Amino acid sequence: MSTSTKPVRIGARGSQLSLRQTHQALSMLQAAHPSARFPITTIASSGDTHPDLPIERLGVGAFVKELQVALLRREIDIAVHSLKDLPTLPTPGLAIAAVTLREDPRDALVDRWDLTLASLPPGARIGTGSPRRMAQLRSLRPDLQVLPIRGNVTTRLDKALGADYDGVVLALAGLRRLGLDGQVAQVFDPDLLLPAPGQGALALEVRADDPETAALVRRIQHQETYLATQAERAFLALLGGGCRAPYGAYALVEGNAIALTGMVGEVSGQRLYRASASGSAQDPEAAAAAVYHALRAQGAGPLIDEMKE
Numbered sequence: 001m002s003t004s005t006k007p008v009r010i011g012a013r014g015s016q017l018s019l020r021q022t023h024q025a026l027s028m029l030q031a032a033h034p035s036a037r038f039p040i041t042t043i044a045s046s047g048d049t050h051p052d053l054p055i056e057r058l059g060v061g062a063f064v065k066e067l068q069v070a071l072l073r074r075e076i077d078i079a080v081h082s083l084k085d086l087p088t089l090p091t092p093g094l095a096i097a098a099v100t101l102r103e104d105p106r107d108a109l110v111d112r113w114d115l116t117l118a119s120l121p122p123g124a125r126i127g128t129g130s131p132r133r134m135a136q137l138r139s140l141r142p143d144l145q146v147l148p149i150r151g152n153v154t155t156r157l158d159k160a161l162g163a164d165y166d167g168v169v170l171a172l173a174g175l176r177r178l179g180l181d182g183q184v185a186q187v188f189d190p191d192l193l194l195p196a197p198g199q200g201a202l203a204l205e206v207r208a209d210d211p212e213t214a215a216l217v218r219r220i221q222h223q224e225t226y227l228a229t230q231a232e233r234a235f236l237a238l239l240g241g242g243c244r245a246p247y248g249a250y251a252l253v254e255g256n257a258i259a260l261t262g263m264v265g266e267v268s269g270q271r272l273y274r275a276s277a278s279g280s281a282q283d284p285e286a287a288a289a290a291v292y293h294a295l296r297a298q299g300a301g302p303l304i305d306e307m308k309e
Contacts, residue, residue, distance in 0.1 A: 138269025
């Protein structure tokens with residue numbers, strides 16, 4: 001395939017955030033390959049077409065399945081995903097060709113009073129669609145009402161300041177990509193609230209039998225982000241969980257070293273376990289295994305096994 005004559009088709013979900021992320025990836029691809037053409041095709045995902053269903057009801061891969069089907073049918077050549085939406089088990093016939101430079105992976109609070117979490121009044125109604133955030137928020141502030149909320153970013157922001165909520169916790173990366181981070185009252189340090197594995201990073205997926213497109217895409221890989229998210233996703237794979245389970249992970253790569261922190265908890269917030277480990281950045285899976293075994297040593301084993309069932 002000649003990249004100067006044949007277009008390389010990019011698939012994106014139809015949401016505003018997905019399109020913004022896809023255009024970011026497109027800019028990187030065009031900078032790396034000025035003569036190539038990358039038309040964008042929008043494809044609705046089941047996660048977008050059922051905005052009122054809780055995330056745990058949607059099932060694993062709800063935001064990526066339709067793009068993957070389009071790839072396998074050769075309707076597109078590249079799928080752009082939020083890495084945190086991709087299941088840890090690889091899809092037969094597909095491969096992740098690149099993980100791009102990570103946006104800020106932290107979570108953020110937007111509330112009607114512009115207060116921090118610690119300063120919110122007792123009983124304040126905070127929305128989140130994530131079991132991971134629910135568990136940590138309820139552990140930090142058991143006196144708050146942490147309530148489920150669904151919809152795209154702008155919908156959740158509108159709901160958060162309406163009649164039924166007083167605030168919402170969202171990924172800072174999405175707010176920044178949409179230019180809405182000026183509304184943020186607090187950005188949570190990972191020491192306080194661990195993000196989702198892969199949060200803030202984009203993954204570009206291609207067909208396994210298309211090495212030419214894979215080589216094109218690989219040019220925009222950000223190696224530090226790749227290694228950090230490999231550790232986070234390896235930890236998630238050991239736990240056997242997806243977006244339906246209250247698991248968190250965050251890894252930081254500095255030089256040849258990697259440091260990973262992982263969390264598992266109950267949605268109620270009554271039980272919450274955290275552990276950290278460091279190791280070689282060239283072996284992110286070893287750091288993941290160390291954190292996993294440290295959590296079991298703390299007594300999280302029964303909870304982990306319960307989540308796997």
